[in-house]
Amino acid sequence: MPKVVDRAQQRRDIGAALLRLLAREGLEEVSVRTVAAEAGRSAGAVQKYFSSKDELLRFALDLTGERATERLLRVDPAGPTKDVLRRYVEATLPLDEDRRAEAVVWAAFAVRGALRADFGAVLAEVDREVRGHLAELLGAALAAGRIRQDLDPFAVADALIAVSDGLSVRLLYNPDDQAVLLTALDTALTALLGAGTDEL
Amino acid sequence: MPKVVDRAQQRRDIGAALLRLLAREGLEEVSVRTVAAEAGRSAGAVQKYFSSKDELLRFALDLTGERATERLLRVDPAGPTKDVLRRYVEATLPLDEDRRAEAVVWAAFAVRGALRADFGAVLAEVDREVRGHLAELLGAALAAGRIRQDLDPFAVADALIAVSDGLSVRLLYNPDDQAVLLTALDTALTALLGAGTDEL
DNA sequence: CCGTTTAGAATACGAGTGTATCCCAAAAGC
DNA sequence: GCTTTTGGGATACACTCGTATTCTAAACGG
Structure with a gap:
């Protein structure tokens, strides 16, 4: 009917x-x-x-989380650990219009999450998943002896997420520094994984 | 009159x-x-x-920049490089109500700066100053042989700013992970400066 | 002490807000 | 093909917004 x-x-x-x-x-x-x-x-x-508008925003936040997850799942997980991690990070950095749009949305909701616990919980959950995924990847590289042996996978994962988020925010309002900031990403990746491993 | x-x-x-x-x-x-x-x-x-409201917000942004600068100037610059840098980063992390308030303001303006170039320019300028300050500090430690000799002061400074900003944002919406994220900060600092230097 | 200038409150206005309600047209089951 | 349910457009309402204007009272120089 x-x-x-x-x-x-x-x-x-x-x-x-x-x-x-x-x-x-x-x-x-x-x-x-x-x-x-x-x-x-x-x-x-x-x-x-x-x-209500709130429900609309909540849905949009979930949608952004899904999109971010999809983008991360599309990353090629083959090759040296450092290159794989760089690809993961670059998958979320605002380096083209699509990723920039997602980063703006993410940042806007992050600020909202600072004051509204229900929004913050969604973001925290996404972080938790990404963190677990990265730690798993790092743990495997560790077991295979491809990175420095004294690393704590979770601590490195958290540091990587921080670098990624920090670069992302800064690129949002300062896209001119793209080259410089990608150099900084390389420096951070090299330092965190231990220079010159992975080739052994 | x-x-x-x-x-x-x-x-x-x-x-x-x-x-x-x-x-x-x-x-x-x-x-x-x-x-x-x-x-x-x-x-x-x-x-x-x-x-206008815009002028009001612009002024508030400038005021936040001043406050952040003041807070950084109050940091004790004595001691091992890693400890000094940790103090700098912690001076901006939302670890108490005051710093949390400043971090919320900063994040809100960062999002605005993503879409409004005039706001972005103020943030970029603050970053430029902090970056210069950090690079100077790292350069001095480098000249004194207190950190790894192959470091690029500016790249490390940018990486540190990224870590700091990333941790800051994540702490805003996820304050429960404070302990874990401070561990990640330590991991990042140790990795970026080279483990076990400074004591030499 | 008076006249002038400004601080600051009050008010007005048009536009946009979220939400509730109403209405009509389109689709599906009998 | 008629009825019933729903999608979706239109409208209404009370409110807040940024801004412009108007008014009163207070402070200083002469």
Whole structure:
């Protein structure tokens, strides 16, 4: 009897429009009406799928987490440990328009997470997964004797995440320093893994 | 003839109220009226000192930069290089309410700087100064043979800033991981400077 | 002490906000 | 093909926003 559509897909479409808008104009420009316009719908249509603005933002945050995870899963895990890790980090750095958009969204939600525990919990969970993944990778390299033997995989993983996030934020407002900051990434990777291992 | 007040001081007072509010409630709660209320004044009074909201935010950003610089200048520069650097980094990490407030403000403006070049320029300038300061410190330690001799002071400085910023952001939305993240800071410092130098 | 200048409060205005409600058209089951 | 359910557009409402304007009271120079 009813007119039926794919609700999940509609939500994803609207969420995608929100992320586009957020990356382009910033969080303060996000409203039910502007998101609806970006999605090519009326404000009422958006309301059918998200009963409040908060729910809309929460969904957009989850969507960003999914996208980040997907991007990390696409990274080629073959080759020297340092190169693999560099690829992981570069997968999240704002080095082109797509990654920049994601980084803007991530940073905007990070700030929101500083004051709203429910948003912070989502980000913390994403970190926890990435940290586990990196530590696993480092543990394997450790067991194979391909990196320095005195490393703590989790501590190195946390340090890498920090470097990645720090470079990401700085690239956002200072894209001119891209070359310099990629050098810094290389320095950090070399230092953290121990210079000249992996070739042994 | 006129009724006269210390305009610069009034601006600083209002700016301080803005930073308090921003740290406590987030950027989206900052308006001319809420800032005025936080400062114990009327909205009209705020308008006398800041002709637009944008000017108000710009001033608050400058004020945050000054505060960060002051905090860094108060760091004790004596002792082993690694300890000094740890103190510098910890001076900016959100490890108590004051530093947390500053970190929230900084992060909020960083996101704004991603989309508004004029805000980004202020942040880039602060980074430039900190980077120069750190590189100078590292250069001196290098000349004195107290750290690994193959280090590039500027690359290490950039890596340190990245680690610091990354840890800062993550601590904002995930304060429970404080102990783990301070371990990661130690790991990063040790790795970047070369384990076991400085004691030589 | 008076006239002038400014601080600062109050008010007004148009625009945009989130949300609630109403209405119509489209789709599916009988 | 009619009825019923729903998608989705339109509208309404109360509120906040940034900014412009207007007003009063206080402080200084003559």
